[in-house]
Structure formats: C-alpha cells, structure tokens
Amino acid sequence: MKRDCRLIATLPSLSNLKKVQEVFESDCVDEVRFNTGVHVPFAAEEALDILQRLSLKYDKKLWIDVKGRQLRISKWADPLYSCIELNHHVEVLYPAEVCFRNGDRVRIAHIKDGNKLFVEPLPKEALGAGQSVNIIGRDVEIDGYLTEKDKEYLTACAKLGMPWIMASFVEEFLDFMEILTLQPNAQIMAKIESLKGMELVTRHPSVLMEKFNIFSLMAARDDLYIQTGENCSMLKHLKAIVDVDSGAVCASRIFPSLERRQTPEFADYADLELMYSMGYRRFMLCDNICNYHFEKAIKAWKEFQHG
Numbered sequence: 001m002k003r004d005c006r007l008i009a010t011l012p013s014l015s016n017l018k019k020v021q022e023v024f025e026s027d028c029v030d031e032v033r034f035n036t037g038v039h040v041p042f043a044a045e046e047a048l049d050i051l052q053r054l055s056l057k058y059d060k061k062l063w064i065d066v067k068g069r070q071l072r073i074s075k076w077a078d079p080l081y082s083c084i085e086l087n088h089h090v091e092v093l094y095p096a097e098v099c100f101r102n103g104d105r106v107r108i109a110h111i112k113d114g115n116k117l118f119v120e121p122l123p124k125e126a127l128g129a130g131q132s133v134n135i136i137g138r139d140v141e142i143d144g145y146l147t148e149k150d151k152e153y154l155t156a157c158a159k160l161g162m163p164w165i166m167a168s169f170v171e172e173f174l175d176f177m178e179i180l181t182l183q184p185n186a187q188i189m190a191k192i193e194s195l196k197g198m199e200l201v202t203r204h205p206s207v208l209m210e211k212f213n214i215f216s217l218m219a220a221r222d223d224l225y226i227q228t229g230e231n232c233s234m235l236k237h238l239k240a241i242v243d244v245d246s247g248a249v250c251a252s253r254i255f256p257s258l259e260r261r262q263t264p265e266f267a268d269y270a271d272l273e274l275m276y277s278m279g280y281r282r283f284m285l286c287d288n289i290c291n292y293h294f295e296k297a298i299k300a301w302k303e304f305q306h307g
Contacts, residue, residue: 008282009026009029009031010032010286011032011051019294023290024055028302031062032060035065035287036064037067039129039130045156048064048153052162064154064162064164065166066165069144069168071090074129077127084117085117088144092111092141095107097135098135101133106122132223154182158184165179165189167191169193170192171200173212176188176213189214189217192217193220194224194227194228208244216245216248219242219250219251220251221238242278248282249282249283250284255300258300264300
C-alpha cells in the first residue's frame with residue numbers, strides 16, 4: 001500500500017461551485033490547484049476569497065497557478081479568416097511549428113506584430129481563447145514572464161495572505177523575482193516544462209532551491225514532453241527533477257485513457273508505478289481529467305494506492 005503518496009487535484013470552473021466543493025471534500029485529495037488561465041465569473045480577489053474560505057474549511061493547501069510565459073491563444077479565431085493571436089510576443093528562427101493540445105502541428109509562415117501567427121496548413125477547427133499551444137523550433141524567445149492576469153492574481157494573493165504559488169514555464173531566476181516582487185511571501189512550486197527549465201534545474205539546483213523561496217519542483221509532463229522532442233530523453237529529465245527535489249510533483253498525463261473509456265488502461269497504472277519507483281510521491285491530475293472524469297480518476301487513484 002502506497003500510504004506515502006499525495007494527490008493534487010485541479011479545480012473545475014468556479015461557475016460550478018458545487019463541483020469545486022466536491023473536489024475539496026474528497027478524502028483522496030490532499031492539495032488543490034486553481035488554474036488562473038481559465039475564465040471565471042469573478043474578479044481575481046473575489047475568486048481567491050471564495051477559494052481561500054474553502055481551503056480553510058477543508059484544511060487543504062491551495063495552489064494558485066500563474067501562467068507566466070506559457071503561450072495561450074488570446075482570442076477565438078477561425079484560421080481561414082484570421083490569424084492566431086497569442087498572449088505573448090514571440091521571436092522564432094524558421095522553420096518553426098505550432099503544436100496544439102490535440103497533437104496537431106502546423107508550420108508558422110509569418111508572424112505579425114510579434115504575436116499574430118499565420119500558419120500553413122490551416123488548422124481543421126476554430127481555436128478557442130485560452131487554449132494553450134507550444135511553439136517548436138530551434139530558437140524560440142518569449143517576451144516577458146508574468147501576464148497582466150498573473151499580476152492581478154499575485155497582488156490579490158499578497159493582500160489575502162495566500163503564499164502557495166505554482167509558476168508555469170519557469171526558465172530564469174528573474175521569473176521568480178517577478179513573482180516575489182508582487183507577493184513577497186510566495187512559496188513557489190516551479191513547474192519545469194521546457195529544455196530551458198531543465199537547464200535551470202540541473203545547472204543551478206542549490207541556488208534554485210535555497211535562494212528563491214522554491215518550495216518544490218513540478219515535472220509538468222505534458223508540455224515538457226513536447227518541448228524536449230517527444231522522445232526517450234523524457235525519462236532522463238524526469239529522473240533529474242526528482243533527484244534535485246525528493247518532494248517534486250509528477251503532473252499531467254495521469255490516467256489519460258479515462259478520456260475515452262470507463263476504466264484506466266494498464267499502461268496508466270504502469271506509468272504511475274514507474275514514477276513511484278523513480279522517487280515521485282506527489283502527483284497532480286490535470287484540468288481535463290478533473291473537469292470531466294474526476295470520479296473515475298479518484299476510483300483509479302484508490303486502486304493504485306492500495307494495489
């Protein structure tokens with residue numbers, strides 16, 4: 001029995017507070033994550049106030065996940081008539097591709113004004129605002145770290161006394177300084193999602209963990225796998241992260257088969273067992289699983305813990 005494992009669950013949309021409360025109530029959930037990249041029907045401070053009350057009521061640590069340099073589509077777009085507009089300005093060396101969450105890839109033909117992408121061939125479907133994407137190329141530079149929404153949430157966190165911050169796509173020490181400027185008491189979980197993030201972990205582990213209020217690391221496996229070339233080197237990266245931080249979180253691609261079936265495939269359990277043998281003891285369920293398959297995932301998690 002794996003009694004030493006802990007589970008972090010991503011909260012569903014705050015438009016359905018009943019489902020949010022169900023996540024907090026679950027005996028299997030040890031900590032919760034609020035993804036600030038999703039749209040909510042409240043201002044930042046009001047949303048955090050609601051979540052803080054639930055966190056205190058159920059005595060569960062609440063992580064506020066700011067998006068940093070994670071690339072997201074900022075406006076709905078039909079690529080036949082419009083470009084793909086991003087939340088950050090980017091510079092790339094051609095050839096380069098845009099990779100979407102469903103695995104589709106298209107070539108970047110032109111970038112206008114720094115953040116408007118024209119691509120070939122056209123994506124098959126309209127692209128939703130808030131959808132995250134990856135740009136794959138030889139040299140991709142993303143301008144700036146915190147978004148305006150990130151700054152709103154961090155300011156509200158400082159006002160409400162909420163220190164637990166997940167920082168997406170960290171790649172430089174300055175990323176942490178930007179967070180600490182707005183929330184000086186932040187206890188940061190650094191999400192490692194790119195080769196530059198891996199370089200930060202492996203080249204400067206002691207500085208990273210001791211100088212910048214880094215509470216923990218996270219192996220954000222979905223983006224990290226894409227950004228590191230979708231090959232077997234991923235195992236090396238995952239091992240390096242948990243070697244630096246024995247309390248690191250293994251996140252994403254957990255029970256992905258539940259999106260197409262009622263019970264997990266054997267590969268899902270084998271994956272968790274491999275991560276456990278590698279040293280991971282904290283795991284996090286992603287947005288889609290928690291939004292649409294939470295009950296099935298919790299049942300499967302219980303089976304893994306007792307297996």
